[in-house]
Amino acid sequence: MDISTLRMITFIWINIAFLVFITMFYITAPFGRHSSEKWGKTINNKLGWFIMELPSFLIMLYYLCVGSRSFQSYAWILFVCWLLHYFNRVFVYPVRIKATQKKIPLFIVTTAILFNCMNAWLNGYYLAELAPVNKYDLLWLTSSHFIIGALLFISGMFINLRSDNILIDLRKPGETGYKIPKDFLFEYIASPNLFGEIIEWTGFAIMAWNLPAASFAIWTFANLVPRAKNHYDWNHQHLKDYPKKRKVIFPFIY
Ligand SMILES: NC(=O)c1ccc[n+]([C@@H]2O[C@H](COP(=O)([O-])OP(=O)(O)OC[C@H]3O[C@@H](n4cnc5c(N)ncnc54)[C@H](OP(=O)(O)O)[C@@H]3O)[C@@H](O)[C@H]2O)c1
Numbered sequence: 001m002d003i004s005t006l007r008m009i010t011f012i013w014i015n016i017a018f019l020v021f022i023t024m025f026y027i028t029a030p031f032g033r034h035s036s037e038k039w040g041k042t043i044n045n046k047l048g049w050f051i052m053e054l055p056s057f058l059i060m061l062y063y064l065c066v067g068s069r070s071f072q073s074y075a076w077i078l079f080v081c082w083l084l085h086y087f088n089r090v091f092v093y094p095v096r097i098k099a100t101q102k103k104i105p106l107f108i109v110t111t112a113i114l115f116n117c118m119n120a121w122l123n124g125y126y127l128a129e130l131a132p133v134n135k136y137d138l139l140w141l142t143s144s145h146f147i148i149g150a151l152l153f154i155s156g157m158f159i160n161l162r163s164d165n166i167l168i169d170l171r172k173p174g175e176t177g178y179k180i181p182k183d184f185l186f187e188y189i190a191s192p193n194l195f196g197e198i199i200e201w202t203g204f205a206i207m208a209w210n211l212p213a214a215s216f217a218i219w220t221f222a223n224l225v226p227r228a229k230n231h232y233d234w235n236h237q238h239l240k241d242y243p244k245k246r247k248v249i250f251p252f253i254y
Helices: 003-023 045-066 076-096 106-130 144-169 192-208 211-238
Strands: 042-044 103-105
Touching: 003 106, 003 211, 042 045, 042 106, 045 076, 045 103, 045 106, 076 106, 076 144, 076 192, 103 106, 106 211, 144 192, 192 211
Parallel strands: none
Antiparallel strands: 042 103
């Protein structure tokens, strides 16, 4: 496939993200606290997370290993960033979350697999086969967009991991309910974990400076801003004395 075809597919993919962004404010994705049996057959939550995130890890690993350009430049750094994030999401996060009776609909698992395959394919194929070799040369490593992007990526990952850890630690072994999280960015927003993930992939896109990476950052925003609003509304409805001053996802803004 040539670069113009990949570009066209990516533009179509970005347009779908805009539709999803609007739709998700009206239809709540039924997993986690919003889990629902109305969406058909369900499977174990931990297994669901593992299965739906695994393709993203494997596809990028495949392109890193077999791609003709993966090691001809410093593009491998971008692969490593991606793989680090997904190593946690596939092999650590599902093990750490507390098991509850809530299950995840197969529908969500299936759509997430398609979503992850598409994003990993666009990014992996571009970096491994299409990116000009001089795009990720030594100069790139000293460019301002690499440095700013890398700092954002690292900060976002830190915020995402720390916030997920705080949430996971709210439950003692055997507990299944919900408590009001305190400390860190939870004092300002309902979903610092989702905020961190948006910062992370925005940083990745700035670092990589290519269309597939930008499309993934746009998709992350499109998925996570409505999800944070769903979490925020749920918290106000179900958690007594949930602080009113907290915003949805962007501190002091929204
Ligand atoms: N890139 C993407 O498009 C994308 C899409 C979705 C998610 N993600 C990432 O996946 C991770 C999980 O997302 P999520 O929306 O499922 O996160 P979440 O609702 O905040 O839940 C995270 C974990 O903490 C538990 N938890 C949340 N609030 C709690 C509370 N008040 N008291 C006790 N336990 C609580 C949840 O349990 P329950 O499961 O029982 O509610 C779950 O195990 C995040 O890091 C997010 O950034 C990424």
